Amino acid sequence: MASVSDSTIFQGFPGGFTILMAVYQRDDLTLFERAVRSVYANTILPNAFVLVVDGPVPEALDAAILGLQDKYGMDVLRLSVNLGLSHALNAGLKRIRTKWVVRADSDDYNLPNRFALQAIAVNHSNDSIDLIGGAIQEIDSFGRQIAVRRTVEQHLDILRYVSYRNPFNHMTVAFKTDLALSCGGYPDIYLKEDYALWAKMISVGAQTLNLPDILVHATTGREMYRRRGGLRYALAEISLQRYLVRTQLKSSSMALIQGLSRAFIFLLPSSIRGWIYEKILRTSS
Numbered sequence: 001m002a003s004v005s006d007s008t009i010f011q012g013f014p015g016g017f018t019i020l021m022a023v024y025q026r027d028d029l030t031l032f033e034r035a036v037r038s039v040y041a042n043t044i045l046p047n048a049f050v051l052v053v054d055g056p057v058p059e060a061l062d063a064a065i066l067g068l069q070d071k072y073g074m075d076v077l078r079l080s081v082n083l084g085l086s087h088a089l090n091a092g093l094k095r096i097r098t099k100w101v102v103r104a105d106s107d108d109y110n111l112p113n114r115f116a117l118q119a120i121a122v123n124h125s126n127d128s129i130d131l132i133g134g135a136i137q138e139i140d141s142f143g144r145q146i147a148v149r150r151t152v153e154q155h156l157d158i159l160r161y162v163s164y165r166n167p168f169n170h171m172t173v174a175f176k177t178d179l180a181l182s183c184g185g186y187p188d189i190y191l192k193e194d195y196a197l198w199a200k201m202i203s204v205g206a207q208t209l210n211l212p213d214i215l216v217h218a219t220t221g222r223e224m225y226r227r228r229g230g231l232r233y234a235l236a237e238i239s240l241q242r243y244l245v246r247t248q249l250k251s252s253s254m255a256l257i258q259g260l261s262r263a264f265i266f267l268l269p270s271s272i273r274g275w276i277y278e279k280i281l282r283t284s285s
Helices: 007-011 029-040 059-072 085-093 114-124 155-161 177-182 193-203 222-227 231-246 252-266 270-279
Strands: 017-023 048-054 075-079 100-103 131-139 145-149 174-176 208-219
Touching (some): 017 029, 017 085, 029 048, 029 059, 048 059, 048 085, 075 085, 085 177, 085 193, 100 177, 114 208, 131 193, 155 208, 174 177, 177 193, 231 252
Parallel strands (some): 017 048, 048 075, 131 208
Antiparallel strands (some): 100 174
16 A cells, blocks of 8 residues: 555545535534544645535534635535435535545544545556545544444455445545436435445446545444434335345345345344444444
8 A cells, every 4th residue: 555655645636526525403513623624634635625514503513614614615505404415415416526526424534644545546546446435443422442344445345245235434435426426326215325326336337446544533433323223224224225136236035135134133122233233243443
């Protein structure tokens, strides 16, 4: 892996890159401000920053948005009502004019070399990369480390992995704008919109890569693991499996088996579900 001192980083992402972030009324003010500052503390800076405000927000959060907009010149798009993450991101996606989109979440911390490492990988790759991600360090709201999530790294491994599990950490990805738009943007599948978009992009031939490096400190926490459940989550899992079948990434029979088994997990008591997330679906830090 090239170091961040490599001269390639001065090229940045070919065709430039724009940060895409969404914020809504329940986001934590302190974490949001930290997230935005971490973007501008990186060793290479974005050409633009599109912030989608998904519906009305509290006065304090609104004031912070105005202050950050004035300081950094962000392009702020305000939606009159809360539409949900997929709709908010798609609205922002249509405003992006650079070749690359780089996702950043409103409560996560981007490590200072995140964009440089991804730019180096894109510029050094023998293949034309369309979608690139990396590892995350999961932390709680106090900054305490919980677990690391890494997935497979090479394109052929990602092709095999995508049929049964999300091969990317959403808050770490960078992808080509035109390709995402040509795929229709983020599908409206509750909390699975990113997985569905990667599946669609891969189904039309996207070249992919994951870096082994931790790129983002992602705010999660044990309570979030436990909240990820209930009927809405179970139904979203079924919708996702149907989508994967439509993209021809898995068979109907396998989608049925995996969809029902995962839906069952979402319907388990929160304490059991939290244990499964922490002990089985994550790697200890």
